[in-house]
Amino acid sequence: MKKVMCIPNYSEGRDLDKIDKIVECFRGKEGVKLIDYQPDKDHNRTVVELIGEPEPIIKAVIESVKVAQEVIDMTKHEGGHPRMGAVDVIPFIPVKNVTTEDCVEYANEVGKAVGDLGIPVYLYEDAATTPDRKNLAKVRKGQYEGFFEKIKLPEWKPDYGPQEMNAKSGVTGVSARFHLVAFNVNLNTDKVEIADAIAKKVRHVGGGLRFVKAIGLPLEERGQVQVSMNLVNFEKTAVYQALEMIKSEAKRYGVSVYGTELIGLIPLQALIDSAQYYMQIENFEYDQVLETLLIEE
Amino acid sequence: MKKVMCIPNYSEGRDLDKIDKIVECFRGKEGVKLIDYQPDKDHNRTVVELIGEPEPIIKAVIESVKVAQEVIDMTKHEGGHPRMGAVDVIPFIPVKNVTTEDCVEYANEVGKAVGDLGIPVYLYEDAATTPDRKNLAKVRKGQYEGFFEKIKLPEWKPDYGPQEMNAKSGVTGVSARFHLVAFNVNLNTDKVEIADAIAKKVRHVGGGLRFVKAIGLPLEERGQVQVSMNLVNFEKTAVYQALEMIKSEAKRYGVSVYGTELIGLIPLQALIDSAQYYMQIENFEYDQVLETLLIEE
Numbered sequence: 001m002k003k004v005m006c007i008p009n010y011s012e013g014r015d016l017d018k019i020d021k022i023v024e025c026f027r028g029k030e031g032v033k034l035i036d037y038q039p040d041k042d043h044n045r046t047v048v049e050l051i052g053e054p055e056p057i058i059k060a061v062i063e064s065v066k067v068a069q070e071v072i073d074m075t076k077h078e079g080g081h082p083r084m085g086a087v088d089v090i091p092f093i094p095v096k097n098v099t100t101e102d103c104v105e106y107a108n109e110v111g112k113a114v115g116d117l118g119i120p121v122y123l124y125e126d127a128a129t130t131p132d133r134k135n136l137a138k139v140r141k142g143q144y145e146g147f148f149e150k151i152k153l154p155e156w157k158p159d160y161g162p163q164e165m166n167a168k169s170g171v172t173g174v175s176a177r178f179h180l181v182a183f184n185v186n187l188n189t190d191k192v193e194i195a196d197a198i199a200k201k202v203r204h205v206g207g208g209l210r211f212v213k214a215i216g217l218p219l220e221e222r223g224q225v226q227v228s229m230n231l232v233n234f235e236k237t238a239v240y241q242a243l244e245m246i247k248s249e250a251k252r253y254g255v256s257v258y259g260t261e262l263i264g265l266i267p268l269q270a271l272i273d274s275a276q277y278y279m280q281i282e283n284f285e286y287d288q289v290l291e292t293l294l295i296e297e
Numbered sequence: 298m299k300k301v302m303c304i305p306n307y308s309e310g311r312d313l314d315k316i317d318k319i320v321e322c323f324r325g326k327e328g329v330k331l332i333d334y335q336p337d338k339d340h341n342r343t344v345v346e347l348i349g350e351p352e353p354i355i356k357a358v359i360e361s362v363k364v365a366q367e368v369i370d371m372t373k374h375e376g377g378h379p380r381m382g383a384v385d386v387i388p389f390i391p392v393k394n395v396t397t398e399d400c401v402e403y404a405n406e407v408g409k410a411v412g413d414l415g416i417p418v419y420l421y422e423d424a425a426t427t428p429d430r431k432n433l434a435k436v437r438k439g440q441y442e443g444f445f446e447k448i449k450l451p452e453w454k455p456d457y458g459p460q461e462m463n464a465k466s467g468v469t470g471v472s473a474r475f476h477l478v479a480f481n482v483n484l485n486t487d488k489v490e491i492a493d494a495i496a497k498k499v500r501h502v503g504g505g506l507r508f509v510k511a512i513g514l515p516l517e518e519r520g521q522v523q524v525s526m527n528l529v530n531f532e533k534t535a536v537y538q539a540l541e542m543i544k545s546e547a548k549r550y551g552v553s554v555y556g557t558e559l560i561g562l563i564p565l566q567a568l569i570d571s572a573q574y575y576m577q578i579e580n581f582e583y584d585q586v587l588e589t590l591l592i593e594e
Contacts, residue, residue: 003591005587020377033590035590041525051590051591092580095587096588096591123335154411179587189559239576240576243576258577259577259578260576260577260578260579261578261579261580262578262585264585265586265587266417266585266586267586267587267588268565268587268588271568271572271586272568273571274572274575274576275568275571275575278571278572278575278576279536279537279557279571279575280554280556280557281557281558282483282556282557283558284559288559288561288562288563289562289563289565289588290392290476290563290564290565291334291393291564291565291586291588291589292561292588293330293348294300294348294392294393294592294593295588295591295592297592
């Protein structure tokens with residue numbers, strides 16, 4: 001059976017009644033599992049995490065866009081997080097028997113439906129139709145307020161929906177991307193310049209690993225520093241590679257790794273790849289993990 | 298939802314019609330998943346692997362005992378594997394939301410039902426009622442042929458069923474045990490005495506790790522040797538502990554690890570525990586693995 005994740009972000013994080021109406025679209029639906037949702041008052045934004053079968057997820061997400069279109073008025077929206085619409089972004093992520101290409105299809109299906117509701121849609125990341133639209137920050141630049149003008153530029157013609165701004169609902173970004181692994185390495189030093197220097201060596205832009213984004217951060221209460229990373233393709237750049245490169249760079253400062261953090265969800269294969277490296281396991285298969293037998297076919 | 302494994306062994310590995318009648322008990326049953334079954338002609342024995350909910354599994358296993366009782370005649374059984382009955386052994390293994398104590402209950406439920414069918418039953422391993430019955434080899438000693446006399450000894454009075462031998466069906470062992478991890482470490486040497494010496498140091502009986510059984514083996518085609526292990530409680534003696542102890546013992550011979558093998562199914566937690574050690578992960582939780590969201594509740 002095909003399984004996909006979808007993490008729609010709604011520009012409402014304060015009015016629990018409105019949030020409940022949106023989240024209701026994901027409750028009690030065959031093939032849709034609501035993992036979690038976190039309303040954020042400061043950001044005035046709610047992130048919903050869904051997992052399930054592509055078609056029911058797509059259907060429920062479109063339904064939620066209709067609800068958000070009714071209950072959220074972007075002319076009155078204030079909040080700390082960058083946003084461009086009532087349904088700000090809808091990313092699809094492959095989980096099982098689904099490729100990133102499949103997720104690009106789902107993004108187009110949702111994009112078309114949202115466009116048909118009168119909301120301009122931009123496809124981004126792996127669903128982007130031009131290189132300029134790959135990066136969400138670039139797409140969202142100027143935010144809701146800026147889109148009244150931005151949408152008129154020929155290079156920012158929406159991928160779906162009207163070619164003019166929807167004042168009440170703003171615009172929506174829909175994307176497909178690979179599962180991102182958030183991996184932090186805490187170092188036995190309080191010198192943030194060391195974490196910075198290591199982050200620069202290990203990340204792609206600095207000549208490091210292709211699918212690693214990294215920054216250095218102080219961890220003040222711990223008296224330590226952290227190399228905080230996003231691994232954007234764990235199949236090609238494995239978690240252990242990032243860790244081993246950090247250890248190797250840390251050596252020149254006589255600094256060691258105190259501990260690491262895997263934040264949020266991590267795909268089993270990412271864990272297997274690193275266990276296989278460190279334990280030198282020959283020929284280990286995904287379905288040798290007992291729990292994979294408990295997953296619905 | 299509770300999930301358990303059960304691996305019944307039947308003393309028929311040649312007559313595919315008979316085997317099919319037995320295996321049919323596990324097909325198309327709600328709550329019962331037939332993982333695999335392997336008829337072995339030389340052993341004249343079929344090992345069936347089941348996973349699912351306790352009650353449906355118990356029901357199906359009892360049904361299969363009735364079928365085996367009809368189709369297998371132990372007075373005519375020959376085969377290379379030690380055996381004491383038509384249904385030789387029925388081990389239960391905890392998988393999810395089930396403890397070994399629960400499995401002892403299931404073993405008793407099945408034991409009683411099998412006894413009521415007129416087949417003497419011995420509980421062994423964690424279900425054993427005396428220390429002498431913990432070890433299957435000890436229980437099965439003398440095999441089918443020997444039980445006509447052995448069953449008369451007061452210390453070998455069956456736990457359930459008649460106090461005399463069932464000539465057609467023999468006797469059946471029912472047990473509860475923890476999931477066993479089969480883990481082999483291949484060494485860069487062809488001297489089997491080194492694998493032997495390391496196995497002796499790492500295993501429980503030799504003063505090594507509490508839940509490790511180990512032997513040294515030659516791997517002739519590879520020109521290497523192997524420390525072949527059963528880790529009988531991976532929660533208490535982790536896979537990485539066994540591996541690190543072998544590396545440390547191998548050093549005295551100047552020998553290194555070429556690779557390792559995890560054989561068959563391994564519980565996710567065993568993999569997590571070792572990944573956590575090698576990657577120094579702080580606070581990693583089982584349900585951070587994405588796939589655990591796909592398991593039925």
